Amino acid sequence: MGRKAAFAQLESHKDRVAKTTMRAMFASDPQRFSRFSAAHGDMLLDYSKNRIDAEALAALFAFARQVELEPRRDAMFRGEHLNETEDRAVLHTALRHQGDGAVMADGADVMPGVREVLGRMRSFVTAVRDGTIAGTGGAFADIVNIGIGGSDLGPVMATLALAPYTRPDLRCHYVSNVDGAHLADTLKGLDPARTLFIVASKTFTTDETMTNANSARAWLAGALGDAAVGDHFAAVSTNLAACDAFGIKADRIFGFWDWVGGRYSVWSAIGLPVALAVGFDVFEAFLRGAAGMDRHFRETPLEQNLPVILGLLGVWYRNAWGFATHAVLPYDQRLSRLPAYLQQLDMESNGKGVTLAGKPVGWATGPVIWGEPGTNGQHAFYQLIHQGTEVIPCDFLVAAIPHESLPPHHDKLLANVLAQSEALMLGKTEDEAIAELKGTGLDKGRIKALAPHKVFPGNRPSNTLMYRQLDPETLGALVALYEHKVFVQGTIWNVNSYDQWGVELGKQLAKALLPKVMGEASAGDHDSSTQGLLRHLHGLRARG
């Protein structure tokens, strides 16, 4: 059976499941939770509140086997060139590989190099944190990471997630946007003599990053003189020559490799600001947590395999039901940047329109990923999730144990997350709405008018991921879980999840437009909209 036939079969399962509701399925099956949940250590995935039955699930697992998910997964871990368009291995898992074993890519063991960089990172991190490596004005107090996309989002997300492990006297800032406001606002109030910049860029050519890095260098040199620059900059890149040309001292350049995709690079030296913020032991625990999820992904039968289950449910909703978006809703304030991180991870990986063979895909691929932490989202966009015309599958994430001893906050947080998935699943019928309104003393006419507004369609799907505490191991496992989910979906959709050609056109056009924005070239070769906007821009600028 080809993929098209498999997708068609999923649709027929959907037609059957669409005839019932989750409410009915829960009522008729007291074992539903235990039959539709799985765990990795303390991390539980409850996927019972989905529009799914055993038969549909079996079809999804069969689909995974049909597209040879397991051999392809093993090929990734073996270092085969799954990133075909760039002819590269996909080996971010090597960055968190535990033990003394080898990991091969292109006929060579990559682990000696990985361990060497980790060792250098440990020495640097320890020395910065104990003040042995310091700025010209004393121990570093502020670290400014300059990077964008994968060289920013992972470290931003992880530094915030691991806030309980940070020190107040060593603050981490992140500058990504080429909008000068980002750099200017970040530098405001910082002491150049106690600031360390990390220029993080896989390619070391990304325009935003190099523009910010040059301005940061000018800011520092302006305050301390050119000679101080070397003491205040470090770099992370695969392009060691470009780091050297920028003027970064050799012992402050941390390399990684082309088999690490930018959006999969937080485990590499790109994680340096995280390690500086939380210490190297904590960073290593983060890597260990991810390695644990790698083992789970490799060794657990598909039916109990968390990334496989999440990935297949995503395919189910995207392809059989046509749901276009997926919300990630952490009931964990410190995961507030996880949705943004997952946007790049998922959408840059699977937002593709051609197969590995370069033919148009004949099915929908990556969904729009979005989200915000609960409970904030409840008071903003949950209205649409509950009663809007779109069905939005949701992932709820929550810890059992908070870092803070602040009763009753965490119990309230938990009550809310449980309430939301229950409300989405159950909904509220018109009869239930009317029964509630009858207790309010309103007259019959008013009750009749109000009831439809109080109806919740229910039958709205969600997963809940519950873990013990947001500690470094758990964070590593969570992020690796989503990485592998993306792999599972990319395999089903038959796309290259590891290239990103779709970002290139905008870059090319921006380059061509810069002289026109600067008024140094005529815009005559552009469309009338672009020309009109440029005219308006120059008019506004002329008026000042």
Ligand SMILES: O=P(O)(O)OC[C@H]1O[C@](O)(CO)[C@@H](O)[C@@H]1O
């Ligand atoms: O680390 P670099 O090379 O500066 O790239 C930054 C980001 O830009 C992209 O290439 C997209 O333009 C991402 O894939 C990447 O994470």
